[in-house]
Amino acid sequence: MKLNLHNISFSYDHDMTINHINCSFISGNFYSILGPNGSGKTTLLDLMSGFLKPDTGHIDMNQTPILSLTKKELAKKIALVSQDYIINFSFSVKDVVMMGRHPYIPRFSHPSASDREKVTEMMKITGILHLQDRKINELSGGERQRCVFARALCQDTQILLLDEAFSNMDINHTLQMLRLVKRSVKEKEKLVISVFHDLNLASSWSDALLMLKNGEIKTFGNSQDVLTQQAIKDVFNVTSIVEFNEHVKSKQVYYPSI
């Protein structure tokens, strides 16, 4: 399965947010999107999830344009863990995770036994089973993020888009979720595209990196090839040292403290 972006442009007002992007993502890989604030990372994910409509170009999945699908069909193919995990109403954790089954449950029907099983399984592997009857708006940021994560996994999609999905999780849970995602990529041939701020986590967990600056792709390729001092200087305007680290078996970035 292949997700292709053809000549995608998008702007909110006058400034171009995403500028003529062409690229392809292939299933069985974990991609990371890196870039400074305001470089268009979230916008790019929103375009791929079908939330925003590009001004030019189109996005297709195995030749099928994603905007030609109904929202419900699309929800069975692409799941998004977005940054809006603040919920004003006191739904229970179980209810929120069950909402991930929405595209599969017909209107006016109750969730089937298999829906409930799926929800329990996803709560278990994301470590929120003990929170299932708690109210979502009473949980901490990291716990809420894991609920949203579990909800996206319940959608059972081929493509999973993560928009800083780990930003409020502690390192233990971050690694657990990354392991989970990585395993589904390798074992079930899923496609994961994640926006990251931590270059080192991105480098050690993803197969390929895409660096964005001002809505344009600066580099895109194998993580170990494209992560260089020069690239980091170009994209983030930061001086760094990039070395291969034996322990994590990937390149790591160090920042001199002066």
Place this chain on the structure above:
Amino acid sequence: MGYIHIPLMDIINILIGKIFGNFHFIENTNETYQAVIFDIRLPRILTCAGVGAALAVSGGLFQGILLNPLADPYTLGVSAGAAFGACIAILLNLSAAFVSVPLFAFIGACTTLFLVIFLSYSSKNSISGLSSNNLILSGIIVAAILSAGISFLKFIANEQVSVIIFWLMGSFASKTWLDVIVVMTFLVIGFFISLFFARDLNLISLGAKSATSLGVDLKKVTIILLVTGSMLAAICVSVSGIIGFVGLLVPHTVRFVTGPDNRKLIPLSMLMGAALLLFADTITRAVLPHEIPIGVLTALTGGPIFCWIFKKNRFK
């Protein structure tokens, strides 16, 4: 008009007789009693229950769409629009034509609604354009302008100003079967639309992006529900004037019992709204020494209750 004492058995006989068309039951009852019950009390009671139900459903919808448990049917300025329309009708002395005040109120409410949607809608980014912040802000701006307009109309109204003021305070006095039919028709339609989209409304409370990625056609659902909620509010305002706090308090309180799931919240709110407003109307009509406008009563009692709930929950 004053009070008339009607024996309980007569009331039951008249109701059974009229409803089942069995004249055997009403043979022995007083003609005046029949008129009082069937042409005065019953339309008033049914209109009141219908308006209470419609306001509560409308409030539930607005709280869901605007992601705000404290929104109400008037958040988008529907009441100000209706009031402005009614003021114009009263000022131009169109009330002689019987339907014009409610009709003008309804037109005013609908015009306001579409103006507010137009203001918060951006063709460029239509999905996030109808965000709750945009809608609330547009509603406040439009309502503020209309309130100034109403003040101006009152200022130039001279002796008709009292008519305007009484209309604005709301009342169920002298409602007819026509009011019952209009309110009930809108209520039934609005209720079924709300129930049809109740699950989508649950998902919308997760946020725009999450709802979209879970398969909700956000723009379509938002517009349908906004129009449904506003129509319900508009019909209520045009029939009975501005009755505050029912649409805010009922869904908000029912949520403590049912939880936030709109599939349970909306039907229960509807029943509670009908019961509550009927109770309030009975108090204004039968318990108090003089009939006071129901809008004043609901605001005077609902306001402090709201303050209490608000304060209590914020620090829980």
